[in-house]
Structures are given as C-alpha cells and as structure tokens.
Amino acid sequence: MNSFGEKLRFSTFGESHGTAIGCLLDGVPAGLKIDEEYIQSELDRRKPGKSEFETARKEADKVEILSGVFEGLSTGTPIAMIIYNTNQKSKDYTNIKDVFRPGHADFTYFHKYGLRDYRGGGRSSARETAARVAAGAIAKLMIADLNISVMSGISEIAGIKGESFDYSEAKDSLIYALDKTKEQAQKDAILEAKNNHDSVGGVARVLIKGAPAGLGQPMYYKLDGVLASAMMGLNAVKAVEIGDGVLSSRTLGSQNNDEIRSGGFESNHAGGILGGISNGDEIVVNIYFKPTPSIFIEQHTVTTSNEEVDFSLKGRHDPCVAIRGSVVCESMAALVIADMLLLNMGSNMTGLTKYYK
Ligand SMILES: Cc1cc2nc3c(=O)[nH]c(=O)nc-3n(C[C@H](O)[C@H](O)[C@H](O)COP(=O)(O)O)c2cc1C
Structure with missing residues (x-):
C-alpha cells in the first residue's frame, strides 16, 4: 500500500539508505505549467541539515523529473520524479542491526516481514x-x-504553545514558528532536549485558503476523513484535529456552532468542513507529532532473538520531527485538495455542463 489518492494518485518508492527515493504522480491534467524551481524550493524547505534544530544528515534532495512533462507543461501522463540519496552513513546503523529501537518501527517491521532493512530504518x-x-x-x-x-x-513545541498564527513569519523561522513571541522558548526547548541526548514533540498547523464549498465525497471519502488519514499516515503523527478538534467535545452546541450570515460564517470552529464537505471557509488542521524515537540515552530493548539488552544509539537524528514534518503535512493537504477538486467535477450536472459547454 504505497499509493494515496483517487483521481490524483501518487505512489512512492525507495528506502533511506537505498540508491534513491521517488514518486509516480498519476492524474495531473495536461497543460499545467510545471515550475521545476518551485518543486525544488519545496524540497529545500523539508530537506535535512539546514540548522541545529534538525538532523545533521545533509542531503541535497535534488529532484529530477523523468516523465510526464514536455516543454514545461504536464502532458497528462504519469509524472515520475527521482531524488538520489547521497549522504547515507549505513555503518552508523550496524549497532542496531539486531536490536529494536524503542519507539521506532524496527520491532513491527521485523515481526511483519520477518526481515528488516536496518540501514536508517529502510522504508x-x-x-x-x-x-x-x-x-x-x-x-x-x-x-x-x-x-x-x-x-x-x-x-507548539514541547508543550510551549503559540497563541497567534503568522504563516509568513513562519516561513523565515528556522523552526517554522507561527508565534514569534514563543519562538525563542520553543528553540531553547529543542536545544535543551538535544543537549540531553533526548528529543521533543510538537504540533504543526495547516491552513487551506480559497477552497470552494463542496469538496469531499461522502460517505467514505469525506474531506475531514481523508485529511486525517493523509496526516495520520505520516511518520510520528499521533493525533489530528480539524478546526477546534478535541476542544469541541468540551463546549456547548451554542458555543461550537458557526452561525451563518449572508456574507458567510460568523466563526470557524468547524475548521471549514461540515458533513465531510468543505463549507468555503478556511480549512484548519492541527497535526500532533510525538518526540523523535531515536535518542542517544541508554534504553532497554530486545534483540531479534528476544534477548534483553541495554543499548545506546549512534547516527544523526532530528531532535524534533514536527519541524520538517510540517512541510510534509502541507504537501499532503495540497494532494488531498487537488484530488477532491478532480473528484468534485462529477458531483452534480452543473460541474459537468460548466466543463463541457
Ligand atoms: C520529517 C520527519 C523526520 C523524521 N526523522 C526522524 C529521525 O531522524 N529519527 C527517528 O528516529 N525518527 C524520525 N522520524 C520519525 C520516524 O520515522 C517514526 O517515528 C517511525 O517511522 C515510527 O513510526 P510512528 O512514529 O508513526 O509509529 C521522522 C519523522 C518525520 C515526519
């Protein structure tokens, strides 16, 4: 199950320490201007090694388009993209060859497949x-x-919660902080954990602006359900909230309802989705990341033959995966919205007649 999406469907391949990773994106309509510099700039936002708040693994993450684009435009055929791995240090992982890192997927991958690519966690x-x-x-x-x-x-990082959300400010922050007044405390918390050979968790917030009312396919491809699946399917994500999320279970109906006026909704507790369909308001998703499992403190674990050992990890790891993870959340949200737009064309006759007449 390495694919996601219905009409806009992508499949990924590759492992951490293999030759390359990449994707095949199927369903992009012909005639879209493919700006390769933009694609690279998005990868640059996620790539590791940009600051002390990230893993020291330095990957150029140079993306190469192999198919589906001609003279700068999508041709309507599958778009294949490849990113070569250039900075693997597989020998860092020889000490975990036969042991399971607590908190990582080593244990479950081994028990599912009966073998495991231990180099950097493989797939x-x-x-x-x-x-x-x-x-x-x-x-x-x-x-x-x-x-x-x-x-x-x-x-939010390590429980230090921002109260304002300035997305243009976040772009220039080394930790993509949305609230400048909390940024320093959040940075200090990351570095303190890192200096103690530990890690911290955090919360990413995604905002989708300009989505029309009507996106989402009840019953089993609802917009909130698919966004949640897209985010929960991402490494280290432990919870996803749409709009007020958990808080809405603690408020009264009179507080939670977004009242409606001719100009639109008076509030947005729903996070822009009602009945699994976008309501035309801003779509807000909060994504909760756990602390990085690979830490350098000695921990109890077992070997592949169930022998108890105490071990200390080597290698290079993010002290807080939420930072780079937030960029991936943004990408997943865009993929869901684009897929929903394509699916929505068949939702009612107006959509079809608009297209064909
Ligand atoms: C952008 C990003 C970077 C990550 N980097 C690391 C890392 O350097 N070391 C690590 O142990 N886990 C890292 N993780 C988390 C693991 O991949 C993840 O915890 C592991 O696969 C187990 O899956 P689960 O946490 O979803 O159960 C990262 C996650 C994301 C989203």
Missing part, C-alpha cells in the same frame, strides 16, 4: 516523505491555478 524512515513533498509541490501548482493556497507552520 520506515521519514526519508520517504521527500517524495511526498515532490508530489505535493505539483498539487500546489494545480490548486494555485484556482487561487487555492496551503500553508503551514509550528504552533
């Missing part, structure tokens, strides 16, 4: 998410043509 590594960002960049180009934009940032 379970978030290295795979670079391919999602490449696909997401094309989805962003698609929806930008319809004046829909997706942005993201970090609202």
Whole structure:
C-alpha cells in the first residue's frame, strides 16, 4: 500500500539508505505549467541539515523529473520524479542491526516481514516523505491555478504553545514558528532536549485558503476523513484535529456552532468542513507529532532473538520531527485538495455542463 489518492494518485518508492527515493504522480491534467524551481524550493524547505534544530544528515534532495512533462507543461501522463540519496552513513546503523529501537518501527517491521532493512530504518524512515513533498509541490501548482493556497507552520513545541498564527513569519523561522513571541522558548526547548541526548514533540498547523464549498465525497471519502488519514499516515503523527478538534467535545452546541450570515460564517470552529464537505471557509488542521524515537540515552530493548539488552544509539537524528514534518503535512493537504477538486467535477450536472459547454 504505497499509493494515496483517487483521481490524483501518487505512489512512492525507495528506502533511506537505498540508491534513491521517488514518486509516480498519476492524474495531473495536461497543460499545467510545471515550475521545476518551485518543486525544488519545496524540497529545500523539508530537506535535512539546514540548522541545529534538525538532523545533521545533509542531503541535497535534488529532484529530477523523468516523465510526464514536455516543454514545461504536464502532458497528462504519469509524472515520475527521482531524488538520489547521497549522504547515507549505513555503518552508523550496524549497532542496531539486531536490536529494536524503542519507539521506532524496527520491532513491527521485523515481526511483519520477518526481515528488516536496518540501514536508517529502510522504508520506515521519514526519508520517504521527500517524495511526498515532490508530489505535493505539483498539487500546489494545480490548486494555485484556482487561487487555492496551503500553508503551514509550528504552533507548539514541547508543550510551549503559540497563541497567534503568522504563516509568513513562519516561513523565515528556522523552526517554522507561527508565534514569534514563543519562538525563542520553543528553540531553547529543542536545544535543551538535544543537549540531553533526548528529543521533543510538537504540533504543526495547516491552513487551506480559497477552497470552494463542496469538496469531499461522502460517505467514505469525506474531506475531514481523508485529511486525517493523509496526516495520520505520516511518520510520528499521533493525533489530528480539524478546526477546534478535541476542544469541541468540551463546549456547548451554542458555543461550537458557526452561525451563518449572508456574507458567510460568523466563526470557524468547524475548521471549514461540515458533513465531510468543505463549507468555503478556511480549512484548519492541527497535526500532533510525538518526540523523535531515536535518542542517544541508554534504553532497554530486545534483540531479534528476544534477548534483553541495554543499548545506546549512534547516527544523526532530528531532535524534533514536527519541524520538517510540517512541510510534509502541507504537501499532503495540497494532494488531498487537488484530488477532491478532480473528484468534485462529477458531483452534480452543473460541474459537468460548466466543463463541457
Ligand atoms: C520529517 C520527519 C523526520 C523524521 N526523522 C526522524 C529521525 O531522524 N529519527 C527517528 O528516529 N525518527 C524520525 N522520524 C520519525 C520516524 O520515522 C517514526 O517515528 C517511525 O517511522 C515510527 O513510526 P510512528 O512514529 O508513526 O509509529 C521522522 C519523522 C518525520 C515526519
């Protein structure tokens, strides 16, 4: 199950320490201007090694388009993209060859497949998410043509919660912080954990602006359901909220309802989705990341033959995966919206007649 989406469908391939990773994106309509520099700039936002708040693994993450584009335009055929791995240090992982890292997928991959690519976590590594960002960049180009934009940032790190959400500020922050007044405390928390050979969790916030009312396919391809699946399917994500999310279970109906006026909704507790369908308001998704499992503190674990051992990890790891993870959330949101736009064309006769007449 390495594919996602219905009409706009992408499949990814590759492992952390293999030759390359990449994706095949199928369903992009012909005639979309494919700006390769833009795709690269999106990968640059996710790539590792940009600051002390990220893993020291330095990957250029240079993306190459192999098919589906001719003279700068999509041809309507599958778009294949490849990113070569250039900075693997597989020998860092020889000490975990036969042991399971607590919190990582080593244990479950081994018990499912009966073998495991221990080099950098193989397919379970978030290295795979670079391919999602490449696909997401094309989805962003698609929806930008319809004046829909997706942005993201970090609202919370190690329990230090931002109260304001400034997406343009977040772009220039090394930790993509949405609230400048909390940024320093959030950075300090990351570095303190890192210096203690530990890691911290965080919350990413995605905002989708300009989506028309009507996106989402009840019953089993509802917009909120698919967004949640897109985000939960991402490494280290433990919870997803649409709009007020968990908070809405603690408020009264009179507080939670978004009252309606001729000009639109008076509030947006729903996060822009009602009945699994976009209501034309801003779509807000909060994504909760756990702390990076690979830490350098000695921990109890077992070997592949169930022998108990205490071990200390080597290698290079993100002290807070939410930071780079937020960029991937943004890409996944764009892919979901683009897919929903294509699916929506068949929802009622107006959609069809608009297209064919
Ligand atoms: C952008 C990103 C970077 C990550 N980097 C690391 C890392 O350097 N080390 C690590 O142990 N886990 C890292 N992870 C998390 C693991 O991939 C993830 O925790 C692991 O696959 C187990 O899956 P689960 O946490 O979803 O259960 C990262 C996740 C993301 C989204």
